[in-house]
Amino acid sequence: MPFGYNGKILYVDLTHKKIEIKEPGEKWYRTYMGGTGIIGETLLKEIKPDIDPLGPENVLVFTTSVVTGAPISGFNRFSVGAKSPLTGGFAESEAAGYFGPELKFAGFDAVIIKGAADAPVYLWINDGEVEIRDAADLWGMDNAETLTALEEATDKKVRVCGIGPAGENLVSYAALQNDIEHFNGRTGMGAVMGSKKLKAIAVRGTGKLEFANPDKVKEIAQWHREKVKVHPPNVGLTKYGTPGLTEGVNAGGFLPTRNWKEGQFEGWKTLAAEHYHETIFAGRGTCWMCSVACKRRVEADSPYPLNKKFGGPEFESIGALGSMCAIADIAAVARGHQLCNLLGLDVVSTGAVVAFAMECFENGILTAEDFEGRSIGFGDADGMLWLIEKIAAREGIGETLSLGVKRAAEKIGNGAEKYAMHVKGQEPAFHDGRGKSGMAMGFALSPTGADHIETPHDHAFMGDGVAKLFPLGLLDPVEPLKTDAAKVRFFYIGQKAWGINNLLGLCNFCSVPIHAMTFPRLVEAVEAITGWESSLFEIVTAVERGNVMARIFNNRCGFTPADDKLIERWYEKMPAGPLKDVAFDRDSFAECIQLYYEMSGWDKEGRPTRGKLAELGLFWLPEAE
């Protein structure tokens, strides 16, 4: 057995109920490593670009990395990829929790689902044994019910990654969920899983990973744990979780409010962490081996019932269902968050869709008739909760809204497109790019559309903070509002840093460059786990390899440089607050994108050149495309 990983990829053909185990060899693992790399290679080799994302030709990839499951805080994430039903392009969505490590302990590094079942099934992976089982009884269950049912049907200690009704109903932004509080939220992977009639993957693994240098792994884990305890950003996350961000983001003027019309929300205080913790907070949750414990749990009876088991709202949920919808009630937000979880919806896209619907309503583009007679303007908490259920069920207006703002607006017509805020069809997470231009570039350039998981945060690299990035590039302190060549370089370098986390399945909240890890120690960890004599250079090259494959997949799907843009409102002046009058200039932003292409070794059409492919050793992709 190799060190750090199993060397085994599980292929499941649901059409033919066939199971196959492939062992692609060390060089393959070292080339693609995990997340973006393994998804990119699989999609490019297995999928024709013009397939229906919800047809049986789509391939759904669940993958860990060569280091997932090492006992170090944050080494727990896994990625799910396919052709996205939301964007029509490259999909990748990461989640934390315990599922990724459990899959590895069960003997597999990735599960690749092909074809589609004709009736509901679930996959039961039990220490190397694999069964495709009937899931007729599970179909229609919410995520909590599914978990309970599978604990009974398989093993009390099972880890389950599955879909709720939204995924079954093929909502374009349906999520996957594991342990009722961890989500592969973005890019609609739940719909792809639903289209395959695959309700869940249940995994139990009692195996042990071998590490090349177990003492070193232990030493790094211990060092990291000690550092987490005192490293201020981690201390902050332990205390308040991501909701701790709300106050600062609002104060900075980039808290998306009323569907991106404004950057500050007058009701921020009753959404922010202090109020959250005084009212609904009921404890912390965490992930495999993590000593940060950033997850929140919440509890309440009325007016909105909150169940401690189902996870509490993150900062993104507060943006989505709070400020975006102008709802100043943290309990209502938490209830919406738990509804999304149970029904299996991405809370980011869901909140954006609800805010879009509210703005359409306020502008007369949608009317009470569309909402079964009710009005549904900004600030309407009950309307928000009502819409979430409609969307998951694809009932009434929920049918249209289940498409995401881009296609919903196309269907609604009548000027609705003016209010549809998205990049490549995906709704951005809740950071106004006018306040952080580097992150805006990430929203424009991420292969998955506006995606905050793939993007550096400018503010962390002001002043001395920038030194954390020096192993990847010497930079001057970042100026969040600048849009120039230096900022493109910051984004280019920062994207590589974030890319490492997505490639290796590391939590951004434990890893580099902001949190309690350093690049040198991370490289040491990879070496101690795998036994490879490696380097940051090798890892970053694998990151770039993944990003280039994702780009090519999108190019094959028909994306062009015109899709590498911002949401429309960021080209308009911020109306008030600390960022009053700040806006992106369309032409100079497009020039920045061109510079990024050139830095990346892509041609003016955004196609990785033959030279870039050769540099990355992708000789099976010999020509620019």
Added chain:
Amino acid sequence: MPFGYNGKILYVDLTHKKIEIKEPGEKWYRTYMGGTGIIGETLLKEIKPDIDPLGPENVLVFTTSVVTGAPISGFNRFSVGAKSPLTGGFAESEAAGYFGPELKFAGFDAVIIKGAADAPVYLWINDGEVEIRDAADLWGMDNAETLTALEEATDKKVRVCGIGPAGENLVSYAALQNDIEHFNGRTGMGAVMGSKKLKAIAVRGTGKLEFANPDKVKEIAQWHREKVKVHPPNVGLTKYGTPGLTEGVNAGGFLPTRNWKEGQFEGWKTLAAEHYHETIFAGRGTCWMCSVACKRRVEADSPYPLNKKFGGPEFESIGALGSMCAIADIAAVARGHQLCNLLGLDVVSTGAVVAFAMECFENGILTAEDFEGRSIGFGDADGMLWLIEKIAAREGIGETLSLGVKRAAEKIGNGAEKYAMHVKGQEPAFHDGRGKSGMAMGFALSPTGADHIETPHDHAFMGDGVAKLFPLGLLDPVEPLKTDAAKVRFFYIGQKAWGINNLLGLCNFCSVPIHAMTFPRLVEAVEAITGWESSLFEIVTAVERGNVMARIFNNRCGFTPADDKLIERWYEKMPAGPLKDVAFDRDSFAECIQLYYEMSGWDKEGRPTRGKLAELGLFWLPEAE
């Protein structure tokens, strides 16, 4: 004081006899680091492209790196750069010994010489004190005499880097010498020093460098020393030095013979290491803190007097004055080698020029009349020795031959160009590229013209050997004779590995990727010395930065893609031996060069793009050039 380096650059204006000390700050050091980086930045900023390399406008840079002088085997080299009188472009020439560390112990990281003195001078650097002193008495002395004189005039423990008569006489390939056995041989830096009437730099330093983590530096040094003792290539170097290569290179069929006409020399046996050691070998020499001790010393009375103090021939000397000239007499070769040392000539170019002259003579292009009545065909040991003195003195035919084969052939005319083997005006060191196509690419693409110091050796990366490069790129085992995209990638990656050594002033014989060092430990060493949280990525980016600056300097000097080619004979079929009939195809080799440009982020004209400059943070060079 910073860790690892002094933070001080000494500027000496010989025209105005002005001395200035600049402290460019940590970010500058971390950006440029050493060798190629510091030379590249200095030349681009200080020199106009059309200046006369032998005029006072040229700038002569002596530079160490941020790690030079750490007590680890191989951390001893320094680089000298300027506009080259041999190539008319970017010059950089490295040497080992004790001079580089001594300069750092004297308080300076680099010495930058501007202007020219009107009468001979030398520079005396004594623990931070600097004097420009009269050198009238030294002018005309050979290198050994100069050293003795300066030991008396300054300090018995002085380290001297200076020129012999060849440099004074502005021979285009005059070398610098330190300690009578270490040389900055290539690119004619001796002529530039001669043109400035600077006979020598004498240095005495008793200071101590501070290291960020001295215990770690010690631990790495000790680890490295132990590894050197058992690592086979190092053991081989200790036993036989570079002459140990002769037998294998000849057996492989790529030992340049009779001015590159053949790849095997019938007289190899009396040149190879065993015979060498049985006859003239008289002991080993070494460099600062090095436990390899690859230098040879030789001794004999007749027929050729050999002085134990002046160094014994390297493999390159054996190629230059042995097989290239078809001289099967190791003592004659050793005598020629010592003559070059004393007179201050680059033995590689000198041997190539002599072989060129011999072939011209055999073909009637040069006649006995040109050689003061004597014949001078291949195999003429006395003729070789006679020519060396003529060249150094620029007497008779020596005047023409002092220009190097390219310009000598132009001057001779009458078809002589057919026998002038060079790239960009520089004669290659003695590895026939037809036997190692990756190295051939290095000869074609090195900014200094055909230069074996900047080039990976294919044979070291056959089979499992290739794994040593994995931290820089996953490669398949190298096939020495292939010329395809995979080989371009091998070269691209290998060039970075060699580039690290040139940037940081590490000896190729102690460092990665062939010898007793690993990339991870090298990065650790840089971190322990400087205190930077660094990475192989950061170091390799600095390597690329240097290479890009060198390229731009050459482009400014008028080089074009037509100059990125091989010596003519490599496009012809090898006449016999294991490589019989092997030749480069001109068009497909040119295609490989284009692919290299594209991998490098250079346009079709070989100009680094605006995007590449931004990627490297070279914002003071905003446009492709």
